[in-house]
Amino acid sequence: MSVDAETALAHAPPGHKDELRLWLRLLTCTTLIEGEIRTRLRRDFDTTLPRFDLLAALDRAPEGLSLGEVSRRMMVSNGNVTGVAARLEAEGLIERRARPGDRRAQLLRLTAKGRREFARQSAAHEGWIAELLAGVTEVERGALFRLLGHAKISVRNALPPEPNP
Amino acid sequence: MSVDAETALAHAPPGHKDELRLWLRLLTCTTLIEGEIRTRLRRDFDTTLPRFDLLAALDRAPEGLSLGEVSRRMMVSNGNVTGVAARLEAEGLIERRARPGDRRAQLLRLTAKGRREFARQSAAHEGWIAELLAGVTEVERGALFRLLGHAKISVRNALPPEPNP
C-alpha cells in the first residue's frame, strides 16, 4: 500500500475545495495510525481495536458501565456493543451483572483477568502512539490539538442535535 | 451519542501522554465526520462510503485501474476490493475488462451510468465536508493541513517500509 486517496487526489483535475483536501489528509492520518494499531494489537495481543476500546472504556469506569453507556462512549451502535461484549465475556475479560433497581440494564465490569490484560495492552498502545507521532514536535502537537478542538466543535455544531438526557 | 472516548478520557486518572490525547482527538474528529458522511450517503444516495471511495478512485483514472491499484489507493486489502467491486459491477456502475497482455489483471472503469451517479454524489459530498468544517477559519484550515502533513510523514517514517515496485 504505497499510494493513498489523498495523494492520488493531488493529481486530479483542479476545483476541489480546500475543505476537501483537509478532510482527506485528516482521514489519511487517522487511517494510517489506526491500521498500524490494529496490526500490532493482533500481532502482539491477538485482539482487535474494538475489543481494546471496550476494555479501555470499562477501565476508566471502575463502577461499571451499561451497554448503552459504552455504546455512547465508543460512538458505535448499541447492537454492536452486544456482540463485542459477548465475546469478551466469553473469554472472561469482562462480566455483566444486573443493575440494582432496573432489570433492563446490566453493568459491564472488567474482571481481574480483564484488568490485567488491559494493563499490558494499554502500556504497549501508549508507546505505539508516541512512537508513531515522534516526528511531530511538542509545539506542533499542541497546535494540532488546539486546532482539532476547533474542528471538533465545528463538526458537532453542524451535526443534527442529539437527544439530551 | 453524546460522549466520546476522548471526552471520557479527560476524566481519567492523569499520566496519559500528550501523544495519546492528540491521537484520541484526531480519531474523534475523523469518526464524527466519517459517521455523518456515511449517514448522508445512505440517506440521500442509498450507498456506502467504500462504494463512494471506489467510484472516486475510478473517476480520477479515466483509463481504468486494476483491482490491486484500487486496493492500494483505498488502503484496504485486495480481498476487500473484490467484494465491493462485484456489487458495483452488478449494479452497472463499473465494468471490468481484461488488461491486454496480462490475463491475470483486469481493469475497472466507470460506466456512463457510474460516471453520472458519481458526479451527483461527489458534488453533494464536497458540500457536506465544507458544511461540517465551516466553523474552521481558512487560516486554521491551512495550519491544520500543514501540521497534518507533518504528522503523516511522522507516521509513515515509523511504519515498516513497503515493498517498492
Added chain:
DNA sequence: CCTCATTCCTTGAAGCCTAAACTAAACCCG
C-alpha cells in the same frame, strides 16, 4: 523448455458495523 518465485485476484472464515424491528422493563400521567 522447465522450474521456481512473483504477481493478481478470489475464496472462506471470522469479526466488526449499521439500521431496523423487536421484547421487556420502567416511566408518566390522568
Added chain:
DNA sequence: CGGGTTTAGTTTAGGCTTCAAGGAATGAGG
C-alpha cells in the same frame, strides 16, 4: 390502576474488513 411512551438490550439482514490459503498467469534464470 391503566394506557401510552420511552429506554435498554437483542436480533436479523446485509455490507465491510482482514487474514490466510490457494489458483492462475507471468517472468526470470537455467
